Amino acid sequence: NSGDYIQAVLDRNVAENISRVLYPNDNFFEGKELRLRQEYFMCAATLQDIIRRYKASRFGSREAVRTTFDSLPDKVAIQLNDTHPALAIPELLRILLDVEGVPYDRAWDLVTRCCAYTNHTVLPEALERWPCSMLEHVLPRHMQLIYHINFLHLQEVQKRWPGDMGRMRSMSLIEEEGEKRVNMANLCVVGSHAVNGVAAIHSDILKATVFRDFYEMWPEKFQNKTNGITPRRWCVQPGAGRPHLREDRRRVDYAPGEAAGIEALGAGPGLPARRDEGETGEQAKAGGADRARHGRARQRRVAVRRAGEAHPRVQAPAAQHPARHHAVQPHQARPHRALHAAHRHAGWQGGARLLHRQADHRARLRSRQH
Structure with a gap:
């Protein structure tokens, strides 16, 4: 009520854009930031519902009964369909750490056991990469967690291949060349217990090229699920x-x-x-x-049921009784003399000349009267 109505409406529109614009153009900063907010919005809403349902006693209840998360991986499976929901990994970690008070090592173990990653492309340039500056501005806590995940992950890589800077560079969650960016595909691999392609040849290419270093480090993670x-x-x-x-x-x-x-x-x-060669009687019966x-x-x-057999109470009145249906009758034009009489009758009454259908209608009425 302070009078700044334009700003009030603007703030509302900006908030509603999260669910108003589908697939915004991310070739410019505003569109890219909106897409990031949308992805986080979907991940956060889904994970909050998952945690609520896990803690509840029964479906639809809001009463929390489970107070520990020991059975979370047995009750919850989160499938990351490509890199778009990758923010679910730091978001679930944030919920367990900041909201539920779970220690970090235990929380990270729960995250990796709940999440699995499905890759849909073998082109490295098609995998999502978000600027670190944008994530630090929009999701500062999540960026802090990603930095920590990457730090611990690179320690494991260093133990496995001491002094191999090439592997550390390719397996890092943070790309240092040019503008610093977060490689969301690498985040999905590190934060999941299973990684799969959608065809056998696709999965083989992932293991041989895109995620070769990860496959050498965790061969048990990689598998195939044919999409078909x-x-x-x-x-x-x-x-x-x-x-x-x-x-x-x-x-x-x-x-x-x-x-x-x-x-x-x-x-x-x-x-x-x-099929068009016909069937025997036994086959037709089967x-x-x-x-x-x-x-x-x-x-x-x-x-x-099948069309025409649906329950009559969910149909329009005319379709409630199929036996009463009548075939559509073809249009029967009136004889020329009947149409001429209709035109003449309209003229006697001082009306304008009738259209063809109007004359036909009046001729039909006159035939019924006589």
């Missing part, structure tokens, strides 16, 4: 009603490089090579049973 469909589940799940096909035709071992064995499913006795089974499962999950 499991062929065995894809083939077997729809065929629960076809045991003879599942046992005889789908017994395929999908070792690395052997997924081509799925081609054997396309031909053979009792199974058409192509297929119908499979479709019905999956339909019942879908109905249990989402309470919706």
Whole structure:
């Protein structure tokens, strides 16, 4: 109420921009800072909810029951999907240290056991790097923790490879060349108990190039999780009603490089090579049973059946009784004399000349009257 209304509205708009602008242009300082604030906002909100739910007695409760964090890694798994949520590592460490009063060594152990990192790119220039000056301005406490994490991490590197400055430079969380920046990918590797790519060849490239030094230091951390469909589940799940096909035709071992064995499913006795070649009576019956089974499962999950079979109470009144539906009737134009009579009748009443549809409507009304 002091009269500075413009500044009051400006402050509100700046705060709301965190959730108003998606993927701001980070080619300039303001956009980059907004993106940093957005990433921290999402991480902080998520972690506070995780800690609240961990401490609560039951889902939805706000009453804290657990007072220690010994079982936190058994109850919580935080998957860092690329480097965008990397700030979750120092944020979780900050919560455990500053809010919950956990000693540093114990807190760092909990952080690394809870977090895992999924990498999506093999291009080093595509991995996030934040200027240290910006982090010191926006998140000073987190930058302090990152410096401390890096200090302890480089001590371990020095013990493993004494005097190897090249490894220390490549494995450091802080890049010293030019403007000092935080390498968020290195932070994710150091602060996680598992690191994976999304394809076998991708994971091999990470171990051979991008994170080679980290792989040599912690080979047990690196693994692969193929981002795609499991062929065995894809083939077997729809065929629960076809045991003879599942046992005889789908017994395929999908070792690395052997997924081509799925081609054997396309031909053979009792199974058409192509879908359009038709099915035998037994196969059609089994297929119908499979479709019905999956339909019942879908109905249990989402309470919706097939189109036209949904519960009438959630439909518009006209769709409540499918048996009463009528086909849309084609438009039937009136005879020319009926339209002429409608135009004449309108003229007698002193009205303007009718449009075609207006004349047709009046002709239909006149035919009903007569």
